[in-house]
Amino acid sequence: MSPEATTKTTYHVPIGPIHPALKEPVFFEFEISGERIIDIDVKLGHVHRAVEWASRKRNPIQILYLAERICGICSYCHPAAFTLAIEAAADIEVAERAEYLRVIQGELERITSHILWAGVAAHEIGFDTVLFLTWEIRERAMDLTEYLCGNRVTKGIMTIGGIRRDITKDMLPRIQKDLKYFKDNFGKLAHIFLDDKTIKMRSQGAGILTKENALKLCAVGPTTRASGIKKDLRADTSYFAYGDLDIDYITPEALTGEVNGDVYDRIIQRLLEVKQSIELIEQCVDKMPAGDIVSEPKIAKVLAQLKKANGEGVGRHEAPRGEVIHYVKLTGEDAPFTWKVRAPTYNNILPWIPMLKGEQIADIPIVAASTDPCMSCTNRVAIVNNGQRSLLNKEQLHRLSVEKTRRLMH
């Protein structure tokens, strides 16, 4: 924000990094005129833990556990994208049954994450009754996760070439029982979120992201689909077993017949996706072929194969918040040469600016929450110099860039 923008009529409101409205450390500076937001500045870097840097000393199997701890809510999609990248880089085969099991885990994570989000969104508008209701349903999803993976949050289920735990026949009744419970309660949740006056009042017409802006700012996941853009990695490319499953793009049009791109549409979008995920798990359970769950069960053998591998790979996975991309380069060493993570929230932060401009201060929490931001995924870049965080403006960056070009020329 430039200092010239500050006049007598506007003032600055700093929010964060520790603030009751925020669940994670992030710093906002709002420029306010009366109740209206004129400009927003976001500062990141509070959750920077040097995850990519740590990967330089670890082998791919160890990095799986590091990737899992990038984010506690997306603890399946980061290892999934990393595994896809490694498998592409080293040409590793994946057991066919594992492809279906991977879809089941991914969709179960989507259900958990979207229900969690629905609760947080209700909390942000002061509707705590709904928070408790949704989290009670979410506990059932957590129980199912624990039943399938052995853990509630960090699942430790992904491995290179397959998956670590099978779903046996005697586990199916429990899965079907829980899916039925989600279906029964889905109607209840849909009724609360779509028909309740309080939620409608706060969400309709708030935080509008137009189709044009969503395309321009490269929004991903439910945020972009709620603006009417048909972009879903599961349907666009056929990774895992998605190619064999019946899956189509979902936009809020399916329910309301029109797309406004407001917070209400993003609520509809996520609810419809929960329903889609339940159907996908059911399809997987029906279609799953018999066989091995991992192509090479001996980890030492996999590591030896990776140590010989040379190449690069990109792994893309449709996480609950949007497309997550991992890039890996292997150069015949223990540790990968490079590992780069691009989390979906990185793309979904910029749309905050058109969404929030012109809104009231009180709308900040719900509008910001409507993109389901995840700071611990996003905080990759911070300039740290002797303990002092320095910020570079455009001119300085340009100067540095010119200097680097000159240096390289000589």
Next chain:
Amino acid sequence: MAKGLPKSFKKALWVYHCNSGSCNGCDIEIIAALCPRYDVERFGIKLVGTPRHADVMLVTGPVSRQMVDKVKRVYDQMADPKAVICVGNCGNTGDVFYESYNLVGPINQILPVDVHVIGCPPRPEAIINAVAKAWVKLETLEGG
């Protein structure tokens, strides 16, 4: 229930949750402890929005360099007697990030931690048990 805890409590315990760069794993388990399944509000344990109202501070995350002074300031704002609970492996040992250049933790080098909760993330039951242990400390400090 923790050893040494009387049958009835002198007061309800108010908790402030401070995220010092955590991955959300511990944070969602803390919220899960507050929600209907575990429902700690029936014991009078309540999450509050400001450290000035709190008796207990729950710290999650490995304390990144940007968060050190903020975490210290939150602790200083709490009124005595107070207790600090470190939730999750990150704050206790650094966990998978132990060698990172951007971490200042473990938390016990920054704040006097009373209860350490191990787990990545710990289950809600473990977090509730830790809060009950902090209760023992606070009641002892007050001569209860």
